[in-house]
Amino acid sequence: MTFWRIDTPAQTLVLGTDGGMASCHYWGAPLPADADLAALVAAGTGGITGGMLDALPPLSLIPEARRSFPGQPGLVAYQDGAPLEPEWRFEGADQGEALTLRHTAPGLRLEITARAMDHGLIALSVRLSSDAALTLHHLALALPVPPHLSHLTELAGRWTREFQPVTSALDHGARLRDARTGRSGHEHPPHLWLTAPGTTNTTGEAVALHYGWSGGHRMLVETLPEGRRQIQLGHCAGSERAPGTAFATAEIWLARGDQGLNSISVPFQRAIRDRLPPARQPRPVHYNGWEAIYFRHDPAELAQIAERAAALGAERFVLDDGWFGRRDDDTSSLGDWVIDPRKHPQGFGPLIDKVHALGMRFGLWFEPEMVNENSDLCRAHPDWVLGPADQIRGRNQLHLDLSRQDVGDYLFDRISAILTAWDIDYVKWDHNRLTPWPDAAQTRGVYALLDRLRAAHPAVEWESCASGGGRIDAGILTRCARVWLSDSNDALERLRIQHHAACLLPACATGSHVGPRACHTSGRILPMTLRAWTAAQRHMGFEMDPRELTGDEAATLTRVTAWWKANRGWTQAGDIWRLDRPDGALAEMQLAADGSRLVIFAAQIETQTALQPPPLRLTALDPSARYRLRMIERPCGHPASATAITRGEVVLDGASLMAQGLALPPAFPQTVAVIEGERL
Ligand code: GLA
Numbered sequence: 001m002t003f004w005r006i007d008t009p010a011q012t013l014v015l016g017t018d019g020g021m022a023s024c025h026y027w028g029a030p031l032p033a034d035a036d037l038a039a040l041v042a043a044g045t046g047g048i049t050g051g052m053l054d055a056l057p058p059l060s061l062i063p064e065a066r067r068s069f070p071g072q073p074g075l076v077a078y079q080d081g082a083p084l085e086p087e088w089r090f091e092g093a094d095q096g097e098a099l100t101l102r103h104t105a106p107g108l109r110l111e112i113t114a115r116a117m118d119h120g121l122i123a124l125s126v127r128l129s130s131d132a133a134l135t136l137h138h139l140a141l142a143l144p145v146p147p148h149l150s151h152l153t154e155l156a157g158r159w160t161r162e163f164q165p166v167t168s169a170l171d172h173g174a175r176l177r178d179a180r181t182g183r184s185g186h187e188h189p190p191h192l193w194l195t196a197p198g199t200t201n202t203t204g205e206a207v208a209l210h211y212g213w214s215g216g217h218r219m220l221v222e223t224l225p226e227g228r229r230q231i232q233l234g235h236c237a238g239s240e241r242a243p244g245t246a247f248a249t250a251e252i253w254l255a256r257g258d259q260g261l262n263s264i265s266v267p268f269q270r271a272i273r274d275r276l277p278p279a280r281q282p283r284p285v286h287y288n289g290w291e292a293i294y295f296r297h298d299p300a301e302l303a304q305i306a307e308r309a310a311a312l313g314a315e316r317f318v319l320d321d322g323w324f325g326r327r328d329d330d331t332s333s334l335g336d337w338v339i340d341p342r343k344h345p346q347g348f349g350p351l352i353d354k355v356h357a358l359g360m361r362f363g364l365w366f367e368p369e370m371v372n373e374n375s376d377l378c379r380a381h382p383d384w385v386l387g388p389a390d391q392i393r394g395r396n397q398l399h400l401d402l403s404r405q406d407v408g409d410y411l412f413d414r415i416s417a418i419l420t421a422w423d424i425d426y427v428k429w430d431h432n433r434l435t436p437w438p439d440a441a442q443t444r445g446v447y448a449l450l451d452r453l454r455a456a457h458p459a460v461e462w463e464s465c466a467s468g469g470g471r472i473d474a475g476i477l478t479r480c481a482r483v484w485l486s487d488s489n490d491a492l493e494r495l496r497i498q499h500h501a502a503c504l505l506p507a508c509a510t511g512s513h514v515g516p517r518a519c520h521t522s523g524r525i526l527p528m529t530l531r532a533w534t535a536a537q538r539h540m541g542f543e544m545d546p547r548e549l550t551g552d553e554a555a556t557l558t559r560v561t562a563w564w565k566a567n568r569g570w571t572q573a574g575d576i577w578r579l580d581r582p583d584g585a586l587a588e589m590q591l592a593a594d595g596s597r598l599v600i601f602a603a604q605i606e607t608q609t610a611l612q613p614p615p616l617r618l619t620a621l622d623p624s625a626r627y628r629l630r631m632i633e634r635p636c637g638h639p640a641s642a643t644a645i646t647r648g649e650v651v652l653d654g655a656s657l658m659a660q661g662l663a664l665p666p667a668f669p670q671t672v673a674v675i676e677g678e679r680l
Contacts, residue, residue, distance in 0.1 A: 182435025402445025489515025
């Protein structure tokens with residue numbers, strides 16, 4: 001047996017081969033540098049009993065059907081109509097910054113790459129090439145699930161309710177997610193974790209896996225007959241529609257930790273943040289007019305809205321859908337990326353001048369991958385549409401075939417012309433319908449188009465939106481510095497969505513807006529304190545018609561926005577640590593990168609289960625340092641509901657704050673407490 005190991009401060013991965021396809025033999029807590037890997041593997045190998053083959057079929061990195069593997073194989077492909085079941089031979093390894101394991105079979109080559117990343121993460125990927133064309137159904141990398149991890153948490157969701165964790169116990173059979181909608185998906189963000197019993201936000205062992213691809217992933221977690229469990233990740237099945245000679249998975253990122261879900265979330269937040277494309281610093285307070293005006297673009301009204309938004313503290317003004325073609329509703333004009341002279345008779349000049357005069361930057365919405373049948377583009381190029389003519393429409397629109405060079409060139413020219421003609425330094429890039437079928441070439445096409453536009457317009461920042469959070473993953477986040485997390489501006493929904501999305505997303509990349517008073521996606525009316533502080537937990541923005549605000553609402557929003565601006569220097573560069581709370585409450589702490597400052601947001605969503613909530617235990621503090629804490633937003637509650645932190649500053653050591661915590665005042669539902677802290 002030959003072994004290799006990948007080590008980070010958080011985990012060790014041991015790969016090995018006996019001459020065939022390599023396997024992962026250990027994935028877990030860091031091992032000592034001199035660990036005897038052969039003895040480790042021997043000590044952990046189970047025995048044979050009745051009902052088994054005479055040897056255990058290997059759970060290799062690409063599980064092979066031809067070796068009697070009892071679970072789902074990692075490669076399903078066809079050549080000349082016959083299933084491809086290669087007899088892989090290990091050929092050699094290259095170990096530099098990354099470890100590459102080379103395998104061959106007649107006419108085929110397979111390279112598996114593993115590397116230690118920053119922040120304790122490990123990245124894995126695989127590349128398959130062939131002399132003759134083959135049809136790939138499915139290519140995935142497989143790892144053994146560490147045996148003591150008993151629960152799988154996937155992220156489910158829907159439009160306006162993204163990033164909802166769903167946990168199941170791993171017992172028999174398989175759990176499969178095959179994200180077939182052509183994007184990472186509201187219902188399938190490519191992120192999951194496995195935990196030991198009892199793991200919470202702050203304690204317990206966990207591993208997490210992320211698939212950095214925007215076109216939909218396939219996840220399989222399967223218990224094998226003898227009890228081993230495999231987890232596989234790759235592109236969604238069947239998404240390589242054309243026969244080819246080269247295929248690759250995206251990178252799978254692995255995290256591991258012993259300090260609960262935070263220890264597998266903060267490393268992802270940091271890794272994502274480090275790889276974001278350059279963004280304006282400090283991050284400007286955002287205004288997006290979609291929920292204020294929808295398709296109604298009236299220059300006088302836009303000017304009034306811009307004035308009010310700037311007075312509240314906005315620093316960027318984004319003009320959303322409705323500016324092009326004859327787009328008076330969502331039935332027409334996608335694809336016709338030419339300014340509508342009825343709405344903007346002098347182009348964007350007057351609006352941009354107004355926005356700039358108010359001290360804001362100007363951004364614009366596009367939905368490049370789409371076309372309406374009622375558009376000049378579709379009339380001229382009906383053959384540019386992806387999928388069959390009788391396909392079901394989505395929001396009255398069809399998907400362009402981004403694998404075509406002429407489609408990419410057209411979109412590049414049209415978008416580039418607008419960005420060249422006007423002083424625009426921000427684009428919200430939307431994607432509002434599913435592809436008619438999974439097609440990896442579409443994802444490659446959109447990456448190529450975005451990369452080309454980014455190279456041609458380096459000063460422009462890009463935001464990823466797909467009906468809210470339908471395309472959020474490490475692939476898009478190397479191209480877009482912000483995501484529109486959800487179309488729900490309902491603060492109660494948003495609190496939950498953004499809290500769970502912190503398993504991956506740093507605050508600076510997560511758009512969060514204060515929406516209209518009566519929420520357009522839930523009808524709920526929530527207090528401005530809750531709405532404003534919810535947005536202030538991430539990259540803050542507004543999306544209501546600011547003319548609707550009462551004096552009190554405007555004063556609260558201006559105050560919270562001023563707080564956000566005064567603190568964004570460290571909050572947007574810091575980490576989000578989720579804290580453990582009873583059901584019906586959520587709390588998180590944002591901690592500066594150097595640990596010197598913190599802010600706690602403790603939201604009470606439903607009525608408290610106990611009359612007195614348990615003290616809020618902090619995490620990630622220096623146990624021996626002392627911290628001064630001060631409540632800057634007192635949650636609405638019973639008039640007598642005072643605790644030490646409502647009476648004045650609390651000064652306490654980190655160990656006490658983590659072991660016992662801080663009593664919060666009993667609070668009404670739909671309220672938030674905000675506590676600032678500094679290390680003394
Ligand atoms: C999607 C987006 C919204 C808005 C509209 C415009 O729904 O998620 O934020 O941009 O499209 O049509």
